[in-house]
Amino acid sequence: MSMTTGVHALVRRTHEERVLAALRAHGALSRAELAKRVGLSRTTLSEITASLLQRGAIIVADTDAAVRSGSGRPAERLALDPASGQFLGVDFGHRRVHVVVADASHEVIAEGVERYADDLPWAERLAIAFALIERVSLETGVHFGALQAVGIGVPGPYTGARGGMPVVSWKKQLAPEGVDVAFLERFGAPVIVDNNTRLAALAEAISxxxxxxxxxxxxxxxxxxxxxxxxxxxxxxxxxxxxxxxxxxxxxxxxxxxxxxxxxxxxxxxxxxxxxxxxxxxxxxxxxxxxxxxxxxxxxxxxxxxxxxxxxxxxxxxxxxxxxxxxxxxxxxxxxxxxxxxxxxxxxxxxxxxxxxxxxxxxxxxxAQLHDSDGALGAIAAIFHQSPLLAGYPDPASSGESVPQQQRSAL
The missing domain is CATH 3.30.420.40 (ATPase, nucleotide binding domain)
Known part of the structure; x- marks a missing residue:
């Protein structure tokens, strides 16, 4: 491969990554909206999106007919292929755990809730959460084969990070420093843990x-x-x-x-x-x-x-x-x-x-606009860094390693 060809390929991949990142960050967008967000000319963007559509990386989700004003032909809105990734949000409350699963197109495809006693040991809370996730999978047919990352909310303030993971400082009945390990071993996907109400605030701010x-x-x-x-x-x-x-x-x-x-x-x-x-x-x-x-x-x-x-x-x-x-x-x-x-x-x-x-x-x-799933939805938002509200926030981590850019880009 010549140097010129290699440079062109690198530039093209960079453009593709910017387009995919914008769709992760904002959901379905028209080509005009994409061009503004990624800073590409319409001609270049047209070439990039045509290639991504042909390869199945993105799909035509719908048109902007419902939101556009004036006359003219509705513009197609492009989105990530929903099957290209799943994202799991888990909110451990004092007396219940709520799980939400979203696909790559921002759609919630499964959710469930299970209650427990407020003094239940943390190991049993984890067992209940895993059983709930398995039940939701059986009921909805979502099998987590494309799980990209897990976001988890827990009660309690945090004092710092270990390998990129915040660590809880009080409420000894909870042991959030073990949550990331348990979910990482279970699913093999990157995990981020934070205070569940803080995540709910994030969900409300970007809703x-x-x-x-x-x-x-x-x-x-x-x-x-x-x-x-x-x-x-x-x-x-x-x-x-x-x-x-x-x-x-x-x-x-x-x-x-x-x-x-x-x-x-x-x-x-x-x-x-x-x-x-x-x-x-x-x-x-x-x-x-x-x-x-x-x-x-x-x-x-x-x-x-x-x-x-x-x-x-x-x-x-x-x-x-x-x-x-x-x-x-x-x-x-x-x-x-x-x-x-x-x-x-x-x-x-x-x-x-x-x-x-x-x-x-x-x-x-x-x-609040959101319901009891606010913490779980905020956990998903934290995974994707979908907002400048998370500038400087800890990146999701897996075994102390940073997550590849395509997994920590905002949805």
Whole structure:
């Protein structure tokens, strides 16, 4: 091969990698959109995409007829072949594990959830997760033959990285430093592990057409956690505690928290704490379904509890927003769909807390767009580095080695 031919081949491969990376990052795109994102002329791009289509690396997914305005022939939208890769997101909550599988075209092709006791040993949680993944595979026909990477969310802050993997610093019943090894041995694919609520914040920040560059996220679930997006980046903090809003003291004389302090927001606004407060107020509420029924029937005791919790949440979020001045404040977790009054009260309290800040664009307080799969979807997003929010974030690692570029490019 002549030097000239070799250079041309290298340039062509580079162009192809840029096109494939853009499709991983943004999903289906028209040729015009691709040309803008990769900086190639339309003639060059046409040649590159024709070759990729012929080889089956990409497909014509659909047209832009549904989103275009004006007249003219709809443009084809190109996407990665969905069969070219699978990506597994796993979210270990305090009382449940949620798994989501996505293909290379950004489509969720399988998901499932399994609950467990909050004091279950970590080894048994792993066993439940693997059994759930196997069951999902049998039910959907997804066999992970093209699994490219695994993203895992776990509770707890992080103190650093070992071989590229963050390591948890507390909650001894969890051992996330063993999660990467267990999944690597099981699937042989690169693994990344991080705080599950931080990953949920990432999923919320990029779930809109325009990514939110300043966001405070609070998740009310079996526990309470948070995540921060500041100046366009997902923030971990010096020792991994950034966004741990669940352990901000909301009532110094309150109940003992599992972290050892008293009156943490988690002791007031977690789902178990809210259900317990409703029962203490005289309501027969033991599950979220019971709570939903009480809300629907206008139970005054439950309404009072939810408004009190919302006020407390609003004050904590107000303090965070006063310091960070986010564009949006998002409250997630199953309970926000069951009890919207909680979000409404939190928003009202937060507006009061921030009334002294002049702004021509008020803080937007909203319920999370995503459902209970937010942490698992965020784990998949972290695998693909699909957003500048992850600039400088640890790359997925396999046995301490960096992942090839085609596996850690953003979806």
């Amino acid at each position: 809109r057409p325009d990514a939110v560059d300043n966001l405070v996220y609070l998740r009310l679930s079996d526990g309470v956690g948070g995540g921060l997006v500041i100046a366009g980046q997902l923030v971990t903090g010096a020792r991994g505690f950034a966004g741990e809003l669940g352990h901000v003291t909301a009532d110094p004389t309150g109940a003992l928290c599992r972290c050892g302090k008293r009156g943490c927001l988690e002791t007031i606004a977690s789902v178990p704490a809210i259900l317990r407060a409703c029962r203490d107020a005289g309501a027969d509420v033991h599950t979220l379904d019971h709570l939903a029924h009480a809300v629907a029937t206008g139970d005054p005791a439950v309404d009072a509890v939810l408004r009190d919790v919302g006020s407390t949440v609003g004050r904590v979020l107000g303090a965070a927003a006063m310091m960070l001045n986010p564009r949006e404040v998002v409250i997630g977790g199953e309970i926000v769909r069951v009890a919207p009054v909680l979000v409404e009260q939190a928003a009202s309290t937060l507006r009061y807390e921030l009334h002294s800040i002049p702004s021509d664009q008020p803080h937007i307080v909203r319920a």
